[in-house]
Amino acid sequence: MNNKDIVSKAIFDVVKEDLSFEQVQQLLENPKSADHGDVAFPAFALAKVYRKAPQQIAAELAEKIDGSSFEKIEVVGPYLNFFMNKAVITQNVLASVVKEKNHFGDSSEGNNANVPIDMSSPNIAKPISMGHLRSTVIGNSIGFILEKVGYNPIRINHLGDWGTQFGKLIVAYKKWGSEEAVRNEPINELLRLYVDFHEKAEEDKSLEDEARAWFKKLEDGDEEATALWQWFRDESMKEFNKIYDMLEVSFDSLNGEAFYNDKMVEVVEMLEEKHLLKEDQGAEIVDLSNYDLNPALIRKSDGATLYITRDMAAAIYRKRTYNFGKSLYVVGNEQSYHFKQLKAVLKEMGFDWADDMYHIPFGLITKDGKKLSTRKGKIVLLEEVLNEAIDSAKAQISEKNPTLENKEEVAKQVGVGAVVFHDLKNDRLNNFDFTLEEVVRFEGETGPYVQYAHARAMSLLAKADFTPDESHEYALNDDESWEVIKLIQRYPETIKQAADKYEPSVIAKHSIKLAQAFNKYYANTKILAEDEQKEARLALVYAVTVLLKEDLRLLGLHAPDKM
Ligand code: ARG
DSSP states (O other), X not given: OOHHHHHHXXXXXXXXXXXXXXXXXXXXXXXXXXXXXXXXXEGGGGHHHHTXXXXXXXXXXXXXXOOTTEEEEEEETTEEEEEEOHHHHHHHHHHHHHHHGGGTTOOOTTTTOEEEEEOOOOBTTSOOOHHHHHHHHHHHHHHHHHHHTTOEEEEEOOOBOOSHHHHHHHHHHHHHOOHHHHHHSHHHHHHHHHHHHHHHHHHOTHHHHHHHHHHHHHHTTOHHHHHHHHHHHHHXXXXXXXXXXXXXXXXXXXXXXXXXXXXXXXXXXXXXHTTOEEEEXXXXXXXXXXXXXXXXXXXXXXXXXXXXXXHHHHHHHHHHHHOOSOEEEEOOGGGHHHHHHHHHHHHHTTOGGGGGEEEEOOOOEEETXXXXXXXXXXXXXXXXXXXXXXXHHHHHHHHHOTTOTTHHHHHHHHHHHHHHHHHHSSOTTOOEEOOHHHHTOOSSSSHHHHHHHHHHHHHHHHHHTOXXXXXXXXXXXXXXXXXXXXXXXXXXXHHHHHHHTTOHHHHHHHHHHHHHHHHHHHHHSOTTOSSTTHHHHHHHHHHHHHHHHHHHHHHTOOOOSOO
């Protein structure tokens, strides 16, 4: 039980006749300063019922309430300020963590429902961008968080491996490409060909027609086109996998857009059957004016399907395959309109489950205030960013802890962790400007800071040779430990909030606060002093290690024991 529940219960026992437990709970406030206790109850809510001054009600309640969980209950004007009994609370909280370990905060709210998470989804033949990194790490973390509250996440990499750009690429490769160059440096070479194509197509419009024709061939299963497409895809995948390996992200499905090529006929047929398709200058559209949206373009005049057509097929396929409880799309904010249209078309088709589809948008990463764009070749290469971060971690570790055994491995965990944490620590909708120095910074509110706090706590436990004992009662009543205890106690709510809002930053912020509170505790308290509270202090340190490690795991980071 958290403090609010404990207070609610105590008040409710006295006002049962007049307020429900939930009503009491909703009235409770968090006092701004610790001088006003841990939880406050404004008594004016009862003034009407009791027909008395709130001050008097507060005083009378204070008399009647069972005080065993509280150090004191203070009446300040119309307010009742509750000061929790630190020893009792500490004992409960630490007992829970010792017993449940990393499962502290778990729940079964999700009832094991399947939740496909559409994430990462880079485009073949293009570098995986910082935007795709965001999708990858946010999606991965949401997967862990949902799993913790009882869902079954299914990570799907909806690769951008289909579309007219493959026509362009085939034309460019056949005209100006070399096999060797693609083998040596697939993404760079394919990107060069793509950029070249756009430059040359500005002068020679017939190139666009050629590209369209090649994409049509690809859609129809032409052998040469398919072989080239497959080869581009394989080579690109090898590059993407380097990044996924570094991030240690894996997928349950790599069904990209191409997978739905043969599944769109059915979609178009369904639309026809329901008389939803309209002709518009040779193209086929679905009217969405009922939803205040522009019409969705389903098929172009040359018969080619579009991004949205493939997403419709994918949504239907996911419903059939996974019978999802909800279906998430972790995709940049700039695609919001697309997902509104997607849901609307499916609703028009009578698929009520479209209400269970959620676009989980995130903000843009800019460079010097401008949007990063692949077409102009102006991109930040993710692999370079990660390697740079690892080097920087290596340098700092060599300085701080030159004798560390598995330096390479720890440097990787810290460097990659810094990049991932940097991405997750702010509300996902915030935009941020990318600077390498900022991303690999290890001080302040960063992943390495949290990892350091964890390692410091671990070494303290090792020094004391401490193992927690379930039958032991660990009670503390000092103000220093109380700040840490409150953050531990709040953990289950924190997890729930992160899951409800699909917001990894809630976890990242909790980890920073806990690391900061622990570092303060460590600086101000003689944890290893030989007195009767030593075991309890160590149990607190133990709980900190469990939660920091779990926070980091939920974000997709390691928590090295030593750094
Ligand atoms: N490949 C797309 C892009 O890079 C993202 C795909 C997102 N997922 C989806 N189901 N539409 O913009």
